[in-house]
Amino acid sequence: MAEPLATRRGTLAVPTFLPDATRAGVRGVTSDDLRRIGIEAVVVNAFHLLRRPGARVVQAAGGIHRFMDWDGPILSDSGGFQVWSLIRQDPNRGVIRDNEVIFREPETGEKWNLTPERIIGLQFQLGSDIAVCLDDCTDAEAPHAEQERSVERTVRWARRCREEFDRQLAERRMDDPPRIFAVVQGGGSEELRRQCARELASIGFDGYGFGGWPLDADNALLSEPLRWVAESLPADAPKHALGIGRPDHVVSAFALGYSMFDCALPTRDARHGRLYAFRRGWADRRPEPGDHFYRAVRIHDAEHRVAHEPIEDGCDCPLCSRHTAAYLHHLFKVGDLSAERLATLHNLRFYVRLFELLRGG
Numbered sequence: 001m002a003e004p005l006a007t008r009r010g011t012l013a014v015p016t017f018l019p020d021a022t023r024a025g026v027r028g029v030t031s032d033d034l035r036r037i038g039i040e041a042v043v044v045n046a047f048h049l050l051r052r053p054g055a056r057v058v059q060a061a062g063g064i065h066r067f068m069d070w071d072g073p074i075l076s077d078s079g080g081f082q083v084w085s086l087i088r089q090d091p092n093r094g095v096i097r098d099n100e101v102i103f104r105e106p107e108t109g110e111k112w113n114l115t116p117e118r119i120i121g122l123q124f125q126l127g128s129d130i131a132v133c134l135d136d137c138t139d140a141e142a143p144h145a146e147q148e149r150s151v152e153r154t155v156r157w158a159r160r161c162r163e164e165f166d167r168q169l170a171e172r173r174m175d176d177p178p179r180i181f182a183v184v185q186g187g188g189s190e191e192l193r194r195q196c197a198r199e200l201a202s203i204g205f206d207g208y209g210f211g212g213w214p215l216d217a218d219n220a221l222l223s224e225p226l227r228w229v230a231e232s233l234p235a236d237a238p239k240h241a242l243g244i245g246r247p248d249h250v251v252s253a254f255a256l257g258y259s260m261f262d263c264a265l266p267t268r269d270a271r272h273g274r275l276y277a278f279r280r281g282w283a284d285r286r287p288e289p290g291d292h293f294y295r296a297v298r299i300h301d302a303e304h305r306v307a308h309e310p311i312e313d314g315c316d317c318p319l320c321s322r323h324t325a326a327y328l329h330h331l332f333k334v335g336d337l338s339a340e341r342l343a344t345l346h347n348l349r350f351y352v353r354l355f356e357l358l359r360g361g
């Protein structure tokens with residue numbers, strides 16, 4: 001099992017959940033809100049911040065921490081996954097080549113040349129505490145040749161990222177340097193997943209992410225690929241299950257050796273009125289894979305109109321400690337802006353509590 005992760009802005013107990021503050025904010029809530037419910041670290045997206053507001057704006061603000069008023073650790077994802085999925089949706093948006101990614105803004109026509117070096121430089125400009133290498137995504141259903149190419153590029157780009165990272169560290173003479181993570185690709189192929197993990201480990205990084213879409217067509221977790229990768233990486237290296245976030249998936253991936261998680265799911269679900277709650281008797285038990293430890297509450301359902309009790313009895317979040325399910329149902333029905341905020345805080349607090357249970361052992 002991974003040790004607590006030391007960063008220049010504090011040590012993270014593991015496992016840890018990092019909410020997605022993709023564009024330097026978790027939608028609908030402030031950094032202060034996040035601190036108050038026990039969130040310790042967040043993820044931003046370097047590629048999206050390059051697009052808007054631009055690295056210079058963040059730099060002029062004094063870095064990403066000052067810009068968003070967050071003094072805890074920040075991991076900046078490279079955006080490899082986002083570029084890949086945007087280009088896959090619409091090939092006119094750009095092209096992924098052996099040496100670079102070209103991305104065109106659909107509205108303005110503005111063109112971005114993303115190279116491994118540029119993405120690392122960008123993360124230094126932002127001032128994040130954990131930088132992530134640019135990777136070439138693929139999915140488990142892609143043809144084998146495509147997956148092979150993705151692994152080849154991912155390893156080559158990771159080597160360039162490592163070199164650029166070390167060059168920047170030497171040039172900047174930083175006393176307290178950030179850390180750098182690489183991302184393992186290989187789709188659904190055991191051979192490629194293991195090969196990619198071993199090659200990245202031989203270059204040497206502070207941690208490793210499991211890359212690519214992590215679910216199958218039925219939304220089940222790709223447990224086997226996750227296991228191959230975890231087994232092929234150094235046992236004590238931090239392993240980040242990128243984008244994995246359904247509560248039962250977190251429990252399964254944690255059992256496989258992953259200790260860092262980020263996902264847009266809890267905050268997105270909250271905005272859609274889908275709230276998580278521990279089932280009766282599960283709020284203080286460490287769940288194991290396969291346990292039915294939580295339920296999803298659909299606050300829009302009519303049954304909540306007169307539910308004059310909290311979403312979850314015993315939850316200490318800003319919603320449950322003061323308000324009933326009936327009140328939240330009402331706020332959603334009338335379109336009050338505080339509905340999404342309260343639901344988001346509840347779901348994130350549920351994650352903080354879940355991770356505390358997993359750590360408790």
Ligand SMILES: [Zn+2]
Nearest residue numbers: 315317320346
């Ligand atoms: Zn709550």
